[in-house]
Every structure is written in structure tokens, then in C-alpha cells.
Amino acid sequence: MKSQKITSGREKPSPRRYDDACAAAHALDLLGERWALLVVRELMFGAKRFSDLRADLPGISANVLTQRLEGLAAAGILVRRKLPPPGATQVYELTQWGYETEPVFQALGRWAARSPHHDPTLPFGATSLFLSFRTMLDPVLAEGIDARIGFRIGAESFMARLGDGRIEIARAPISDADVVFAAAATTMAAVIYAGQPLSEAEAAGALAIEGDRPLAERFLTLFPLPSRVGEAG
Amino acid sequence: MKSQKITSGREKPSPRRYDDACAAAHALDLLGERWALLVVRELMFGAKRFSDLRADLPGISANVLTQRLEGLAAAGILVRRKLPPPGATQVYELTQWGYETEPVFQALGRWAARSPHHDPTLPFGATSLFLSFRTMLDPVLAEGIDARIGFRIGAESFMARLGDGRIEIARAPISDADVVFAAAATTMAAVIYAGQPLSEAEAAGALAIEGDRPLAERFLTLFPLPSRVGEAG
């Protein structure tokens, strides 16, 4: 007999809240638990399955992922959907309000990019890469470009549209692209943010470019980082 | 004898990190622990003492506050300073980079203001109130106003300057104000954000206005909230 507690139905873990009417504190009630924001981040480019989330969040354990998905669903930040057959599997997808967390990631990312302790050699996923594009694109540098750019990151593909100094990105098959990058997300980040020479990445076979090469080279310069704390501006 | 571990010096609690190069994940390494962001919030209008922080963060315990202050100081987000005598007590003050977290609070606050579960009846501090002013001010509604507005919130006083559709706020003695509000932060929030009639708050003795009353009444309308999730826009 499993040590039995008399309860009516399922025991609610009674989420720990800040008793604070400040809206930011309430945001932390909903998103402040460990892993919660990273789960949301991984869904920013569309629905994923449980095991995709586990794979894209190395370090999270299955039961914690289950708890976070429950909590985020209860809060109305994401929903469970059943995909239609074939492959009638379950996926998790952000609600409209869930997608509206993007400014939070942008603010966190811009701020932490200045951190003296930021280690760019850690693992880096495709979602983070494309979120960083939307965060860091410099509209002035991108002026005058009108292009469709494809990305093959592992088994996934993404399409970006540059125009009017803005960028739109979606997980989508590559079609009608002016140029296509094929590389790991870490490699793209090393070239764009850490200044690794493009030729070096190509020579190592870590990155391949098909199509308009001058466009590709210019694209890599559109995402300047802010100066680190303690450095000259 | 306190069960003794052989260590050189103090034991480092080995902070739990996400192994993720994403800058937003790194931000959570630095600010993601429980209470950390609220400690930073309380310092956004200037240095405070340990016991001020305890008083303004009901629910935090002394040892957790100690740990957070240590961690935030180690990360370079705040510093300990000794005030010059008289009253040579210790205070905690954000670094420049610490003050740059304000966009994070604005993004979190704007997002959570739409939450269906947000409870505005919870305790609400002066720092949150004035941060919310900077976050929610509608520049169009504020156009054409040029005024100095004072606030007496409990024992503290703040001065706001409205001009060019923007607002500047500082913890400061009231001087040369066109109008002065005296009320608890919760009362100000109830009138501005929850639509409590001004006359009702005044009749209850919860709010007093000295000076330019039409200006005061207009000021209270400058901070529109976004529509809640599930409501019409």
C-alpha cells in the first residue's frame, strides 16, 4: 500500500507566489520557476513535442518538464494540441499571449549580452540563434536589403525575410532563397557574434553557403553586440 | 564542534547554471533565482539598507536576502557601500549595469499586465508604483504637459518631472511642485489602474491632493493598461 494521503482528487502543489501586486512580480509567479522561461523560448518558433523539448533543453528532467508544461498551460501561456493523424502525437504550442513574451527575451538578452561572465562556448540551439537575430538586428545596417535567406540547422530549416530594415523568421522549408546557410547554430553564432572568420568555418566544413555569397557575407555583419561591461563603448 | 568540512575558506554554493550560451539564459543564471529580480527592483530608485530591503520585500527571509545580495554583488549588478558618518551604515546600490535591467522590468510588467490571474489587491510598494509610471506612461496622452509633481508615500517622498511626453522620477524631497499627492502606493494604484473614483479615495482619507487639482486629475489618466487576455482590445 502506497503511503496514502486522504485527499479529494489530485494534490495541487500550491505554487509558491510572491504576494506582490507589481505586474513584474506577477510575471515571475508565472514564468519565474526554474526552466519555465526556457521552455517558452523553445516554443517561440512553433509547436514542439515533449521529446523535442527534452532534446533542446539539455539538463531538464522529464518530471520537471512535465510540471512546467502543466503550470504554463494552467496559466494560459501554452496549450496542448493533438496533431491530426498521421502521427497523431501531442504537441505544445504557445498561445497568442505566450508569443507576446518575446520582448522579455529581448530585454534579457540585450542586457546579458553585456555581462562580463557570459560564456559563448556553451551549447546554443537554433531557437536561441533566430531569437537573437530578431533581437540584435541593426535596422540601419540592414537598410536597403531585400532578400530571402534559408538556414539548414541540423535537421531543421528556417526561412528569413529581410526587408525595410526588419527581419521575419519562421521555421519553414527552404524555398526561393537568395542564399542558404548550412551550419550548426553554434557555428553561426561563432561567425556572427564571436568574429570567427567565415573562411575558417568553411575550411573546417562547419559552414556551407549556397547562392549569393556577397549577400551572405553582408548578412553576417548585421548583428552588432553591445559593448561588455567595463569595456570602452 | 560544528560538523566540519575541510575547505579552504568559505564554501562556494556553486551557483546552479543553465549550460546555455543564449544570452537570455545567461541573464537567468544571474537574475533567475527566487527573489533576485525583486531585490534589484527595490534598488531601482537608489541605495537601500538591508533592513529597508527586508521591509519592502515582505516574505523574504534574512538569509535568502543575504545570499541574493552576495550573488548580485559577485555578478557586478550591485555593490555594498558604506555611507559616510553620521549614520555610517551599510547600503546596497545598483551598478550602472544593474540599473540597465529596467527594460526587463518593463517587458515583464507590460506582459503580465495582460494576465487573467493578476490580482491588484495584493501589497504594492512605492518602487513598483514609480516603475509602473515609467513603464505605462502614454506619451500621446502626456503631450503638452510640463509639470513637477510630488508624491508622499508613507515616510518617503518622490519627485516626477513631466515634459515632452516623458517622465523622470527620483526619490527626492518635494520641492517646487505644481501638485503633490499624499497616499499609500496601493491607493495610487487603485485610482490610476483600477479606476477607483478619486473622490472616494479622498473621502476615505486615503489620498490627499495639494496644489493644481486639474493637473492632478489629468495625471491620473496618463497610464492606460493594456487589455486583459480574452477581453476585447
Next chain:
DNA sequence: CGGCATCCGGGAAGATACTG
């Protein structure tokens, strides 16, 4: 395989008491 329940060990958070 996908999703969830259960058990366990370690450690962080919460509450209280105490010290310089």
C-alpha cells in the same frame, strides 16, 4: 515512443532564534 507517476538524495528556500 510519449507522457506521466513514483521514489530518492541533495540543496535551496522559509521560519525562527540568536549574536555582535
Next chain:
DNA sequence: CAGTATCTTCCCGGATGCCG
């Protein structure tokens, strides 16, 4: 006032196992 010490509780992380 500014923290430490101690104790308890709960969360996190890992492993295992069940069930569709």
C-alpha cells in the same frame, strides 16, 4: 541594525517503471 545559525520544508534533478 545587520546580519548568522539552525531547523524544517519543499523544489529540483536523476532514475526507474507503468501504461497507452
